[in-house]
Amino acid sequence: MTRCRICSGDVQKFLDLGEQPLSDAFRPADEIASFTYHLQMGRCLTCGAVQQLAEVPREQMFHADYPYFSSGSSRMREHFRRTAEHLMAEYCGHDGAVVVEIGCNDGVMLEHVARAGLAHLGFEPSASVAEVARSRGVRVTTEFFDADSARAHLGSLGAADVVYAANTMCHLPYLDSVLAGVEEILAPQGVLVFEDPYLGDVIAKTSFDQIYDEHFYLFSAQSVSGLACQHGFELVDVERLPVHGGEVRYTLARAGARPVRPAVRAMLDAEAASGLGDPATYVAFAARVTAVRDDLLATLTRLRDEGREVVGYGATAKSATVLNLAGIGPDLIDRVYDSTPAKQGRLTPGSGIPVVAADDFASTTADVAVLFAWNHAEEIKTNEAAFEQGGGQWLEYVPEVRLVGGR
Numbered sequence: 001m002t003r004c005r006i007c008s009g010d011v012q013k014f015l016d017l018g019e020q021p022l023s024d025a026f027r028p029a030d031e032i033a034s035f036t037y038h039l040q041m042g043r044c045l046t047c048g049a050v051q052q053l054a055e056v057p058r059e060q061m062f063h064a065d066y067p068y069f070s071s072g073s074s075r076m077r078e079h080f081r082r083t084a085e086h087l088m089a090e091y092c093g094h095d096g097a098v099v100v101e102i103g104c105n106d107g108v109m110l111e112h113v114a115r116a117g118l119a120h121l122g123f124e125p126s127a128s129v130a131e132v133a134r135s136r137g138v139r140v141t142t143e144f145f146d147a148d149s150a151r152a153h154l155g156s157l158g159a160a161d162v163v164y165a166a167n168t169m170c171h172l173p174y175l176d177s178v179l180a181g182v183e184e185i186l187a188p189q190g191v192l193v194f195e196d197p198y199l200g201d202v203i204a205k206t207s208f209d210q211i212y213d214e215h216f217y218l219f220s221a222q223s224v225s226g227l228a229c230q231h232g233f234e235l236v237d238v239e240r241l242p243v244h245g246g247e248v249r250y251t252l253a254r255a256g257a258r259p260v261r262p263a264v265r266a267m268l269d270a271e272a273a274s275g276l277g278d279p280a281t282y283v284a285f286a287a288r289v290t291a292v293r294d295d296l297l298a299t300l301t302r303l304r305d306e307g308r309e310v311v312g313y314g315a316t317a318k319s320a321t322v323l324n325l326a327g328i329g330p331d332l333i334d335r336v337y338d339s340t341p342a343k344q345g346r347l348t349p350g351s352g353i354p355v356v357a358a359d360d361f362a363s364t365t366a367d368v369a370v371l372f373a374w375n376h377a378e379e380i381k382t383n384e385a386a387f388e389q390g391g392g393q394w395l396e397y398v399p400e401v402r403l404v405g406g407r
């Protein structure tokens with residue numbers, strides 16, 4: 001059995017998503033990315049942490065060509081603006097407050113902290129996005145955050161009041177080193193706040209596409225509580241967030257430094273009651289994943305046989321899991337629309353579907369668009385309302401395969 005990356009307990013495998021490429025390896029047509037790995041998920045029988053069975057070296061995923069820019073969604077820009085306001089109001093009311101972000105990407109959150117004049121530092125190893133953050137006035141280092149890099153900045157930074165990470169902690173298999181780094185730089189009353197896709201939502205929605213190379217863990221209150229304990233921290237607050245298909249924001253403090261909010265106990269109890277600790281839950285989940293995969297492939301095959309033109313919307317990292325698991329390529333989906341310039345003119349990883357500019361969707365001839373960026377459904381359907389008005393249909397696959405709107 002594989003050993004848990006958090007507590008060394010036995011990890012029980014429950015899901016096999018097959019050979020997968022790097023989810024963000026969008027390449028030009030003449031440059032084929034050959035790297036693949038076997039994507040499998042398991043659950044630790046000791047601490048409950050849901051995690052991958054194998055690890056992709058971090059430099060292969062996060063580098064100068066990394067194509068995910070957080071500011072690509074207006075709803076997420078608003079979410080991070082509010083987050084910055086919240087963190088500053090809650091934890092930075094005193095002179096000399098310091099904010100550190102792990103995975104600050106293009107500065108979508110930290111730019112507000114920088115603008116408020118607070119001392120801050122973003123750790124962002126992907127130079128493509130770090131450069132954009134810098135152009136927005138954010139102080140960034142292109143190092144991976146871990147115990148070594150954190151220690152190296154201790155002298156110049158001062159103790160951090162907040163260490164924040166969004167959609168990044170779950171990317172870091174080496175959490176022992178990360179928490180050791182946080183322990184070094186955090187002020188006595190400081191907090192570690194992080195938000196990631198929630199295991200409970202993934203199980204409830206069968207959103208297996210949240211599992212790909214970068215998403216090493218699917219956290220829950222149970223596993224984060226155990227992780228905190230191991231490193232002298234305590235889970236003091238949890239909050240469910242509606243973004244990215246359902247996330248939880250966890251707040252950790254040094255053990256005993258802050259009161260534990262009742263929401264923590266409530267979430268732990270709800271997780272136990274909903275069967276998140278029960279192996280049968282994961283067996284049933286895996287069966288639903290297979291059903292969605294088969295249904296999606298059958299639906300796309302039928303649409304092609306009926307002569308309908310099918311495209312995709314959102315060249316998401318998530319879509320790599322779906323496309324490669326089901327063996328869907330350009331024969332079933334002609335092209336994928338996406339607003340990210342760094343992805344346009346390239347092919348989806350493994351599946352080889354051309355990515356085209358989202359601006360061109362306004363004049364699309366497509367009958368059906370597969371909504372790969374389903375977590376941004378509201379924003380996209382509002383912006384692209386003309387598609388449905390013209391008779392176009394969205395094909396969704398979370399929580400189940402269904403055609404929406406149109407004729």
Ligand code: SAH
Nearest residue numbers: 062070102103105123126144145166167168
């Ligand atoms: N916080 C942003 C970005 C999430 S994408 C958002 O929520 O939208 C994850 C980011 O983490 C990427 O930009 C990646 O380059 C970065 N990253 C990966 N490993 C890291 C590490 N060890 N330290 C800091 N950033 C890291």
Ligand code: TMP
Nearest residue numbers: 072073314315316338339340358373376
């Ligand atoms: P995400 O689900 O990981 O945030 O990725 C969303 C992808 O979808 C990203 O490549 C940007 C793209 N996108 C659009 O093309 N149009 C949009 O309106 C939104 C919100 C995202």
Ligand code: ZN
Nearest residue numbers: 004007044047
């Ligand atoms: Zn464990």
